[in-house]
Structure formats: structure tokens, C-alpha cells
Amino acid sequence: MKLRRMLAIVLKELRQLRRDRLTFAMIVGIPVMQLVLFGYAINLDVRHLNAAVMDQADTARSRELVAQLEATQVIDLSYRVATPQEVDDLMGRGKINVAVVLPVDFETRLERGDRPALQLVVDGSDQVVQASARQLARFPVPDAEGWTEQVAPIEVVNFYNPERRAPVNTVPGLIGVILTMTMVLFTAIALVRERENGNLEMLIATPVSPWELTLGKVLPFVGIGLIQVTVVLVLGRWLFAVPVRGSLLELYLAALVFILASLSLGIFLSTLARSQFQAMQMAFFTFLPQILLSGFMFPFAGMPKVAQWLAELLPLTHFLRLVRGIMLRDAALLELWPALAALGVFTLVMLSVAVARTRKSLD
Amino acid sequence: MTGDDNSAPVIRVRGLSKHFGPVVAVDSLDLDVHPREVYGFLGPNGSGKSTTLRMLCGLLHPTSGEIEVLGMRLPKEAEGLKRRLGYMTQNFSLYRDLSVAENLGFLAAVHGLSRERTRQRIEELLDRYWLTELRHQLAGTLSGGQKQRLALAGAVLHEPDLLLLDEPTSAVDPQSRREFWESLFELTDAGTTILVSTHYMDEAERCTRLAILDRGHLVADDSPQRLMEALPGRPLLVECDRPRQAQQVLENQPGVIALAQIGASLRMLVEDEGLEKPLSERLRAAGIEARLVPDTANLEDVFVAATRQPRQTAGEAP
16 A cells, blocks of 8 residues: 555545535535434423413413513413413414413412412423423422422413423424435435436437426325324324324325425425435435424424524424424314414425526526 | 438527636537438547537537527427427436336437337337336336437437537447448438537548537538548558657657558658658658558548648637
8 A cells, every 4th residue: 555645535635526516515514404403402400481371360470470470481471361271272373382370279379388389381292392391390489388299380281282292202303304304315316316327318319308207207206205194103102002083184284385395305405406315415414403493393382593594494493393393282274274374385485586596507 | 511412400509609608618619400311420539510500409509600500499499399309318217216107208208208108219229229028117127228328219219400519439349330320321211310529530430511629619620521621631541660769750740730640550641641751751750661652541641630730820810
């Protein structure tokens, strides 16, 4: 082995790398992105969960306790409601994660100390929300020093996932993650492969139009995506007894909309990538923020505002709202229309950019 | 241009140029290709053969100039042209992971052939191009010659009036090449016009008309026979026992266009007559006894002579 030869190869590699701007950007970009995203997003000290308060006692002490809970900053009291139905409704639509319920006999309970004086109703479909609610429940309630050890002054009630089982939380999200991975990656690679293998040159001389080609290559993936959804649902049911509380048809409709959004992202990436390998790199580049910021790993409400804004741009964020709503909270698809609309807008934007780029790259 | 053919040309090109950034790939090209011709594009790599072919089938847009193919203006009417045009790419561009029959079936569907016609056409082509036995084999596992026969079958499946072939025989053995050219003449007999690019002299010689391209310029355009007759230089055979040393001596001598060792002798192309004497004296001075015998012109001489001439500044500036 000759040192000079080896160094010549090193030099050549460095030169190639300098010209391959994508790889270069990713070498730097991925660590930076991971550091920034993880640094902000892994934040189990969750703050500013959206909450509603139902204060049926409405006494000086109940109001004071509510004010003290809000002062912890763990919850933001965005809604004041009067009935349990309203709590149900807000949580079903994903507007709140937590509800603080003070019963009519709040004062009496405080004095007697035999039953919990306050209920925290928690959206059990999110594990981290559960955890922070349990923390909040340890908040020292004033004037309750004589409380017996068996009965805590604050009781946590888990909506949607009373047994606090992890699969119930993860499986719906997993549908979104798996679809993201396969739909984006496969379409991008499949479309670029045509160009890379020279098939495209032959096809351009035939009457096939670019859109026939694109749609023809992408449509099979819609079917593949729906099969993947089915597999996850069946396995989730069978292995972990994960329920589908809402309408199965609506769940599939939501999945279909999300599949289209992911495919459009794949088509867009295929117009950027010059090789299958590049397509793969780009697809992975889009997975990272989707998985970290969408609410799959960390609760959306706990993220800083900037991360939340970014997350609003990602299709997986919206799909998680849909799939968790339908599967766990029996929400109706139309109730969740903002997420549906967001996916529609994302699809349109991606496809328009892809069309504009395809026209340009004809020459 | 001979002008003796009064039928309308299949391809008519005027002042065609293509620039890729600062690079001029094709420079003010004029071409006329007539029906049933096998029109050859001869030129070294990078001479603009592929670029011209791609512009003729609407794959690339010209920077300037006019193209009319089968009576249709390009690039405006490219879509209509695609139904009457067959294009065979330089590299095998059918699907390697599909079988022979599947590839043809796919193309038939793309061209909108009816189910009945598809079946009939595929059987016909499999038979004509000796692919019947291989119909279920994956295209990627075929040999070079088989792949090329499949590609030709794919390009003529929809019975195009014009066939464009971009270096079709670059990955093929001589036997397959000969068979391939027989297939091409079968097609012209049936009325197809063929435009084929190549850098093989033996293939160029089979064309009914030949255009020689050099760095984007058309430097010769006539039948191979007339090109050889009109050769500006004279080929000489240098017979001596030390051809390598003779080559070194003769290189860069005034009047010498090209030198090539052919077996034990040396073949030389010189500008005009009367150079035999000074050149053999030059050899003798270097201690080499040689006999200079005139030889008949071949297409390689034409090619060498045509591509060495300095650019004449014909045609308008782009």
C-alpha cells in the first residue's frame, strides 16, 4: 500500500464531495437538525397544555385553587365550561388535553377530606400528557393538611385510555409513521429510477405524457398504503387490543388523504433528485422532522412555539390528529376538518411545485 | 444537395443549433432526409449526433432553427409526431425487470394498439426478430444482440414511418450487427425511412446517404460512394519493414493528413499527387527503404479528411 496513492484517493473523494452539494449539506445538516430538534422537542417538562375548567362550586377557594394550578404553567385555561358534555366535546375534537373539574360540593369535600376534591380529566391518548397530569395531581392543595394518606385531594381521570396502555397511544401514530416512510421513499425512488435507468428517454419518444407516467407509477402505492393501514389495524387489534372507537370508513378516508399528501411529497422530491440514492437521502431528510415534531414522539402542546409552527407544515402532524381523534376519541372526520384541509393544501402545493419543476426540466 | 429527388423530404432541417450553456453542441445544421433512405450520421463522440437525433424526435428543444419531420413542425407538433416515430436509444432503455413479451405488451399499450392488434403484432415481431423462444425471459438477462433485437422490435411495434436509431450497434458482436442491418433494409423495403447514427465505418458504408458531423458542424453530406470519389486527399500504402519508425518520421510532414498502421504496412492519406517523391526521400534520409503505392479510397479516408479541415464559417451566426 502506498501512502501517496491513498492520499490521491482522499483528495479525489474530497473533490467529489465538494461538488456533491446534497451529500455535503446532509453531512452538516443532519447533526445540526437533530441537535436542534431533540434539544427542544425532548422536553418532558411539559408546559402550556390546553385545558378547560369546569368550576361547579364557584367559591372563593375554588377560584383560588384554579388560579394556583394555572400559575404552574403546566396548563393554560383556554375554556370555561359548565357541563361535562362540553368537556367531552372539546377533548373529542382535540382542543384540550386536560380538564379541571371542581364539583359543587368542593368545599365540603375539602373539609371532610374523604373524597377527592378536584378531578383532572386527562386525554389518555397521549402518554406524556398523562405523565404531566399525574405530576400536577401532586400539587399541594391549601387547607387540606388533615388529608388522610389514602385519599389524595386531586384525582386523575384518564379519558380514552383508562388503563394507560402504551400501545393504545403508539399504534395510531405508527400508522402515520409507516405511511410516511414508505409512501414518500417509494414514490421518490420509483420515479427517479425511470430517469436513472434511461427508460424515460425511451418513454418521452412515445405518446406517454409526464402526468400519465407519474400517476401510473404512483397509483399502485395508494393501494399499498391502504394495505399497510389494514395490517397495522389488524395487528394492533389482535396483539394489543387497540380499539377503533370511531368509524372505520372515516379512518380509511383519513388514511387515503394522508397517503395522497405523502405521495405528493414523494413526487416533489423525485423532481429534485438526480439518482435513486439522492431520492433516498431526501426522503430520510423529511422523515426526521415529521417523526420528531408531529406529536408522535413528544406531545405537540409541550413543544416551543417555533417547533409548533414548523410542525403545522408537516403532513404527519395533521394525520396524527385525525387518526388519534377517530381511533381513540370517537371523533367524526368532519369535526377534525382543519387537519383534513391542511393535508389537502399540502398535497396541492407539492403537486403544483412538482408540475412547475417538471415543465422546466424538459430541456 | 443533389435535388434529383422530387418527393417531399421526411426530415427537413434548416439552421438548427443547440447550445448547452456556453457549449455549442449543434451549429446551424441543414439536413434533408428523403423517404426510404437509410441516412447515416457519422461522427466522433461529442460531434452532436445524439443531440441532433434527440431534437428530431422532440426530446430536446432547439436553441434556434427550423425542424419539420413528416410534415410536422417541431417542437410545436411533437405530440402528433410521436405516433409516427420510432426511437431507439443509445443505451438499452426497456425495462430489465420485465420479460421480452411484457416489454412489448407495455409499449403496445402505450401506443394505444388494440388488444387484437397487440397480440398479432407481438407474435409477428417475436418471430421476425428470433425472440419467440425468449419471450418469457427477463430483458435484463438477454445478450447484447438479443437486447438490441428487442429494442428494435419495441421501436417499430407501432409501425412508424420514421425510425431514429442512436448508435444501435455499439454493444453488439459483428454477426448480430450484420443481421441487424438486414432487418433495417427489410424495414425500408416496407416504406420506413431510417436515420441512424454510428461511428462504425462498415455501417456508414451501408447507408444510402451519409452526413459526417464534426463538433456540431455538418462537414460532408452525400452518398458514401460519391463521398469516396470526391475525396480531397490521396491514400498511399507505405510498404517497408519498419512501419513504426516510418510513421514517426512521416508524422507532421507537410501534406500528410493521416497515418495508420495496418498490419505490417502503413497507410497514409496525403493532400495531393506529387508528394510520393519528397516523402520517400524523407524516409530514405531517415534510413528507411520504402515503396509508396497508391491505394483505393475508403470511407475512413473520407472521415479523416472531413473532420480535420478547419471550420469554414458557413451559415449565419447563432
